[in-house]
């Protein structure tokens with residue numbers, strides 16, 4: 001299934017990753033994409049990186065020409081976008097369009113009220129969508145039919161995996177996978193720092209750290225084993241790893257990670 005008539009409002013980091021991944025996967029052609037941007041440099045980025053797409057600052061016209069509208073601005077800009085008017089004072093017509101919001105925190109009740117209809121899907125994607133390894137959660141309002149759900153799943157699965165959850169669970173999705181790449185980037189950076197501290201050249205340490213995270217994630221996914229079992233398999237009795245694990249537990253890394261997820265989920269609730 002190909003996506004046609006997509007207008008994306010806000011062409012920043014997440015739109016670049018998600019829509020960039022969809023274009024790369026072939027689920028969307030650049031000719032079917034319109035990006036509404038605020039700054040000239042963002043418009044230039046899209047036309048240079050995805051030739052064939054349309055860029056504009058006219059939200060009202062871009063909504064009028066769309067079948068599907070993706071809201072990819074910061075949460076506090078959503079209300080401004082939904083009530084935008086053009087120079088002639090015409091408002092955007094959100095009717096007859098599937099609305100997909102990727103804004104953290106903004107729930108379906110608020111989105112449907114602002115859209116004036118209930119054909120609305122809330123998505124929480126993540127930036128690895130850019131390389132086809134995204135993890136997205138989504139929930140749909142009751143005006144969304146099975147075809148729309150299939151379309152959204154096709155779109156998200158073209159860049160990774162997609163899990164359908166409830167609207168309240170979207171905050172937890174934000175804590176785990178929306179914000180999650182940042183935690184993992186921090187871990188990779190810290191692993192590499194440790195390698196440098198132990199005497200490795202920076203480039204070698206970063207290469208080994210990156211591949212280790214990739215390999216460990218792939219093992220969990222492909223073996224289906226519980227991560228605790230896989231961890232135990234690395235810990236030789238009296239060996240190096242259990243010495244390291246003891247240090248990680250003393251420094252409460254497990255608790256820190258749980259609290260990080262909760263902090264992100266709580267912040268997502270606050271953004272509502």
Ligand SMILES: NC(=O)C1=CN([C@@H]2O[C@H](COP(=O)(O)OP(=O)(O)OC[C@H]3O[C@@H](n4cnc5c(N)ncnc54)[C@H](O)[C@@H]3O)[C@@H](O)[C@H]2O)C=CC1
Pocket residue numbers: 009010011012013014015036037038039042059072073074075077080081102103104124125126127178179
């Ligand atoms: N960055 C991430 O990893 C993720 C972000 N999100 C959500 O995606 C949304 C966008 O976040 P980012 O891409 O990180 O932010 P960003 O700041 O990189 O992108 C937002 C873009 O919207 C533009 N913009 C502002 N007002 C506008 C308007 N009236 N019309 C058109 N464009 C306008 C800005 O100039 C900017 O280019 C947020 O709601 C965020 O919660 C969701 C999942 C992950």
Ligand SMILES: O=C(O)[C@@H]1CCC=N1
Pocket residue numbers: 104174178179
């Ligand atoms: O930090 C943020 O608010 C956004 C939402 C999830 C990831 N980035």
